[in-house]
Each structure stands twice: as structure tokens, then as C-alpha cells.
Amino acid sequence: MSIYSKIYEGKAKILYNTADPEILLADFKDDATAFNAQKRGTIDNKGVINCQISSHIYQALEKQGIRTHFIDSPAPQQMRVKAVKIIPLEVVVRNIAAGSLCQQTGLELGTILAKPLVEFYYKNDELGDPLLTSDRLELLQLATKEQVKEIINLALKINEFLKDFWNKCSITLIDFKLEFGLDTQQQIILADEISPDTCRLWDTSQKDPNLRVMDKDRFRKDLGNVENAYQEVLQRVLAVCKL
Ligand code: TMP
Ligand code: ASP
Numbered sequence: 001m002s003i004y005s006k007i008y009e010g011k012a013k014i015l016y017n018t019a020d021p022e023i024l025l026a027d028f029k030d031d032a033t034a035f036n037a038q039k040r041g042t043i044d045n046k047g048v049i050n051c052q053i054s055s056h057i058y059q060a061l062e063k064q065g066i067r068t069h070f071i072d073s074p075a076p077q078q079m080r081v082k083a084v085k086i087i088p089l090e091v092v093v094r095n096i097a098a099g100s101l102c103q104q105t106g107l108e109l110g111t112i113l114a115k116p117l118v119e120f121y122y123k124n125d126e127l128g129d130p131l132l133t134s135d136r137l138e139l140l141q142l143a144t145k146e147q148v149k150e151i152i153n154l155a156l157k158i159n160e161f162l163k164d165f166w167n168k169c170s171i172t173l174i175d176f177k178l179e180f181g182l183d184t185q186q187q188i189i190l191a192d193e194i195s196p197d198t199c200r201l202w203d204t205s206q207k208d209p210n211l212r213v214m215d216k217d218r219f220r221k222d223l224g225n226v227e228n229a230y231q232e233v234l235q236r237v238l239a240v241c242k243l
Contacts, residue, residue: 004025005017011031011037012029012032013027013029014029018080021083022082022083023071023080023082024083025081026051026078028046028047028054028077028193029046029047030044032046032219034220035220037125043226044227045230046227046230047077048077049195049196049233049234050193050196051078051079052073052076052234052237053194053196053233053234054193055073056237056238056241057162057165058070058190058194061158064157064161066158067188068189069191082183082189084181084189085181085182086179086191087143087180087181089132089142090178091119091155091178091179092118092175092176093117093155093156093158093175094113094175095112095113095163095174095175096110096113097111098217099175100131101117118152118155118156119131120132120134122136134148151180154188155178162194162199166201168240169233169236170204171203171236173199173200174199174200174201175200176198177199178194178198179192196214196216196230196233197215197216199215200213201213201214201233213229214229214230214232
């Protein structure tokens, strides 16, 4: 794999060219960051764990007719993906109030939302990924009105699938972040990853507010046992995918 040239290094992944211009290799890192990289650390085996969780979920989504960038996983921490032009939006879907929604609205942590909330954040580290209004989204021409509509529909469909999938893992899906890209035919496809880095996942049977957390909030809030929680998520995903 080392013969491929690095084209981009993000906070959690390195992207490499391959011999085929339509295929990239994503190498998942153990590095962890939070609060726009103000907090940095590593989570042992995170690269392998997140790559394997994402790979299984993307294959399951493909079976539901959702197009993703996933091709295959040639090594435990590597994913071959379709080369796409990333739309610079972080699409967040929330089912239960947590994180910035609580901080910015005063809603109590754990409040069940009457319907899923779909939010768009501008994927721009320098600006700190600000929340966008639909008018600002239009102003910045980050996506056309039709693309926004399609992204909302896809995000809600993915949410329905994921709620059920995580439920089978005895995990409650609180919220998550998606990124989409355009392929060579300008079709919108799901990119990036779906993992404990990008989802809030609570152990359904655990009521203790600290013990129930199985996602990156353990790292963000220094709750300890981060790797154990990620490993446990992977084990449950593997068990459900075997069924
Ligand atoms: P938030 O409550 O901090 O806005 O996060 C909402 C969801 O998005 C949560 O599941 C974590 C995920 N997320 C990312 O994947 N990347 C990010 O940079 C941020 C801020 C959140
Ligand atoms: N991944 C983001 C960062 O470091 C933030 C987060 O996930 O909390 O910047």
C-alpha cells in the first residue's frame, strides 16, 4: 500500500491515491481530537475498530439501497472507497437531545425529540464548523435546493435504518453526523464514516449517565475506558451482522 501517494490527511483518516483514479484508500488513524482539535489524544485500536464498524454499517446500508462510498476493506484499518467530491456540510441527525443542542437551546440532556432534527453545519475548521441556516446554505452555494432536499431525505432514511440497527445491538442512537459526496455522475453518495467517533451511542440497559456512554463523548469528557467502549460497540456490531 505504501506505493500510493498521500493526497489528504484529516484528523481521523489519511487518504491515498490508488492505481485507479476512481478509487481511494482510506487509512483510519488511532488519533482522536475534540473541540475543533483543541483536545488531542489517541484511542488504542480506534483505527481498526472504526474502520470495521463503518465497513459493516456501509455494507448493510448498501443492502437497503443507500449508495455509499464503501468498496471493501483490504486491511483491518483500511477501506477502499469511491473517489467523490465531498460536499462541505456536516449533516447532523438528532433523536435525543445531547451535546451542542443542549448547550445552545437549554433542552435537558436526554429529552426525546418529537421528530428527528436534521441540521447542517459548514464543514470548515477555520470557522469552527458553524451551524447554517437554509438561507446561509443557499447564500454560500454549498449545495443546490434539490441536493439539500435529497440529502435530508437520505439522512432521515439512514436514521431509520441506524435506529433499528443500533437497537439490535442494545444501543440507543442519540445523534450522529454524516458527510456526503458527489460521484463522477454527480450522484449524491454517503461518504466519510459511521462509528463511535461520529455517533452518540448509549448502552440501552445502562441508566447511569456516565456508564451508558459508548462513543467519543468518553474521550471528550474524560470519562475513561474509551477503548473498552469502542471495542464493545464493535463486538455488538459483529454479533448483529452475523445474524
Ligand atoms: P454536537 O452535539 O457536538 O453538535 O454533535 C452532534 C453529533 O455529531 C454527535 O454525534 C457527534 C458528531 N460530531 C462529529 O462527528 N464531528 C464533529 O466535529 C462534531 C462537532 C460532532
Ligand atoms: N472531530 C472534531 C474535532 O476535533 C470534534 C468532535 O468530534 O468533537 O475537531
